[in-house]
Amino acid sequence: MLRRLLKSDTADSDRASAIEPCAKGPTTKELILDAAEELLQRRSYNAFSYQHIAVQLGIRNAAIHYHFPSKGDLGTALIRRYRERYQNYIRQIESGTTDPREMLQGFFKIYLEYLDAGDMVCPGGVLGAEFTSIPCSMQEETRLMLREIYEWLISVLLRGRDSGQLRFGGTPEGKALEIGCALQGALQIARCTDKDRFHLVLQQIEADLKPV
Amino acid sequence: MLRRLLKSDTADSDRASAIEPCAKGPTTKELILDAAEELLQRRSYNAFSYQHIAVQLGIRNAAIHYHFPSKGDLGTALIRRYRERYQNYIRQIESGTTDPREMLQGFFKIYLEYLDAGDMVCPGGVLGAEFTSIPCSMQEETRLMLREIYEWLISVLLRGRDSGQLRFGGTPEGKALEIGCALQGALQIARCTDKDRFHLVLQQIEADLKPV
DNA sequence: GTCTATAGATCGATAGAC
DNA sequence: GTCTATCGATCTATAGAC
Numbered sequence A, B: 001m002l003r004r005l006l007k008s009d010t011a012d013s014d015r016a017s018a019i020e021p022c023a024k025g026p027t028t029k030e031l032i033l034d035a036a037e038e039l040l041q042r043r044s045y046n047a048f049s050y051q052h053i054a055v056q057l058g059i060r061n062a063a064i065h066y067h068f069p070s071k072g073d074l075g076t077a078l079i080r081r082y083r084e085r086y087q088n089y090i091r092q093i094e095s096g097t098t099d100p101r102e103m104l105q106g107f108f109k110i111y112l113e114y115l116d117a118g119d120m121v122c123p124g125g126v127l128g129a130e131f132t133s134i135p136c137s138m139q140e141e142t143r144l145m146l147r148e149i150y151e152w153l154i155s156v157l158l159r160g161r162d163s164g165q166l167r168f169g170g171t172p173e174g175k176a177l178e179i180g181c182a183l184q185g186a187l188q189i190a191r192c193t194d195k196d197r198f199h200l201v202l203q204q205i206e207a208d209l210k211p212v
Numbered sequence C: 001g002t003c004t005a006t007a008g009a010t011c012g013a014t015a016g017a018c
Numbered sequence D: 001g002t003c004t005a006t007c008g009a010t011c012t013a014t015a016g017a018c
Helices: A010-014 A028-043 A050-057 A061-067 A071-096 A100-117 A123-129 A136-163 A172-192 A196-209 B010-014 B028-043 B050-057 B061-067 B071-096 B100-117 B123-129 B136-163 B172-192 B196-209
Strands: none
Touching: A028 A050, A028 A061, A028 A071, A028 A123, A050 A061, A071 A100, A071 A123, A071 A136, A100 A136, A100 A172, A100 A196, A123 A136, A123 A172, A123 B123, A123 B172, A136 A172, A136 B172, A172 A196, A172 B123, A172 B136, A172 B172, A172 B196, A196 B172, B028 B050, B028 B061, B028 B071, B028 B123, B050 B061, B071 B100, B071 B123, B071 B136, B100 B136, B100 B172, B100 B196, B123 B136, B123 B172, B136 B172, B172 B196
């Protein structure tokens, strides 16, 4: 249902590369990460517990602690996996097109998927809002995640401006941050009111970037 | 230290309007709201407890429950008071200038104060991120708060565009949402990385609005 | 690798004295 | 209006059997 874009593929890479068909599904560890990730974006970090995950997966509290000794370990692993999938998604986009506008659409698509999943905000938004009350290791991973996200977005805007396909004043750094922050905030606002608010923001961003 | 802009004045209105000087400070109830508001923007709703407030004010847990029976009551009262102060601030701005650009600066100032206070995000950002895990009454107040904030911002942009002092494509509704969401997200990003990120976003917003 | 059982801490909330 | 004392729930985490 979720993670269609930022799809995990570590399950396959972990499996033996035997020739015979291996129909083994995702491991418990991955299922825990899946559940935790969705709970993070739906309820926030401080508002979900091991119990939520245990009930959802039909396992016991202690089973989760076996894979992730502390909740901070789980949260840190969650962001790290998110970062890896994000890099894969970027590579996929970069290998599929050279048009910065299409790349930007790929970026927007991530947020649109959160929106369509219903009541989900982006990881950066939750972790930013709860930043002072999450473990240090999670704070570190959050910083890395944000750095990587904006590094790529800046490069897309830079290429778009150079080719004349995107138009904006100020700096690519400023514009990338403005766009990312607006989308992050828009998911939060949309959750409080209605989905249309997000689309309004998205339309505004696109209108601002349109060459004359 | 805080709330210089959105300063509470209910303390004075509650006092008897006698002629003799009344040096009575803010009531305990107001001090509780002050502490809760700062904790909300610093730690988020789910990450602060009555204990935090009690220690900070040098009172006991039960004393807070006397003024606010449940934590949801406290949270709801907090947002309601915020809304009232916000309306006062808007009225103050409207009575001080007719220049939409100055009004916008007044709007930006709110966020700049949160930034300068250190590690604070805006109420809308926290409540949006934790929206699904806060009481219904708080959700309702949050919706009202957002409605009022953007209603005014839209009117400012509309007047600015009509007078030619502000320039932007799309609709005033879309632009207002984009600006508000960008500032909300920027406070969260700045908290994760560094304050300069917020100023970058602010500069970008201002550059986008500048008439040619 | 998952279970039962439980420790230890914190939290929201209430009763009743002063 | 604030206090002491405490209850019940929930949460993170661990020990040990299977």
